[in-house]
Amino acid sequence: AQSVTQLDSQVPVFEEAPVELRCNYSSSVSVYLFWYVQYPNQGLQLLLKYLSGSTLVKGINGFEAEFNKSQTSFHLRKPSVHISDTAEYFCAVTNRDDKIIFGKGTRLHILP
């Protein structure tokens, strides 16, 4: 069975500092990986996705993630955060034949 672990429930970071949100998954087959962002009282929006090919994936709003098969990780990074990045971030995995599985989310707090 697939599972997703987001290691940090909350991450505080100063504005213009770099950030990394961690995500580890378990799956016995090839996977597709996603990061979604949720602003307060809104639905989830796709930040980026890994389907195949290059392990470094670039997304919207300056975010990127690296797929590491040996460590079963898909950490999300941004070199310089802005106050507008304050949101909750969800990592998700699917193998296409099964339902998509979400992590419990990481709240990113941007400090002035």
Next chain:
Amino acid sequence: DGGITQSPKYLFRKEGQNVTLSCEQNLNHDAMYWYRQDPGQGLRLIYYSQIVNDFQKGDIAEGYSVSREKKESFPLTVTSAQKNPTAFYLCATTDANTGELFFGEGSRLTVL
């Protein structure tokens, strides 16, 4: 503009009343999903439908019901049997090629 429309955005209900949340999509996706979101618990799957006139229970289906009479529509009824219905409800569809989920803006249900 293609997308998923959920209504109402906010809904208040008295205990013992059923309430129906609407979800309409024009993305021409076959699969549709309902998730429940509570603080700190991520997204939990209530029901999903992969084709018209067919649907399956998710992880927390008790106290909920759905129908899928049209490809575009997947309404969710929160019945009086649902013991703790106050939550944020999200409807989604899937791109069959990638497994990527597309979300509506959500409906917040509060039971008074």
